[in-house]
Amino acid sequence: TGRATARLLADYRADPQNSVLRWPGYGQAPASVMRLFLADLTAGYGSVHGYATTQLGVDQELITALQAQLL
Numbered sequence: 824t825g826r827a828t829a830r831l832l833a834d835y836r837a838d839p840q841n842s843v844l845r846w847p848g849y850g851q852a853p854a855s856v857m858r859l860f861l862a863d864l865t866a867g868y869g870s871v872h873g874y875a876t877t878q879l880g881v882d883q884e885l886i887t888a889l890q891a892q893l894l
Contacts, residue, residue, distance in 0.1 A: 827846075831849055
């Protein structure tokens with residue numbers, strides 16, 4: 824997705840209403856890819872929580888706030 828971001832933004836700025844129709848799969852990943860990503864993350868950090876706290880420096884207060892907003 825990173826290589827397509829500039830084109831996606833240009834399309835969006837040119838025509839915000841229809842840009843989503845031209846980029847229907849942008850930012851989405853098949854379930855099989857997500858399983859591989861999560862397995863790798865778990866192998867390296869124990870969990871998503873472990874990654875967030877050890878690599879990103881996220882504290883429990885932010886995790887709780889994100890969970891309340893996103894789940």
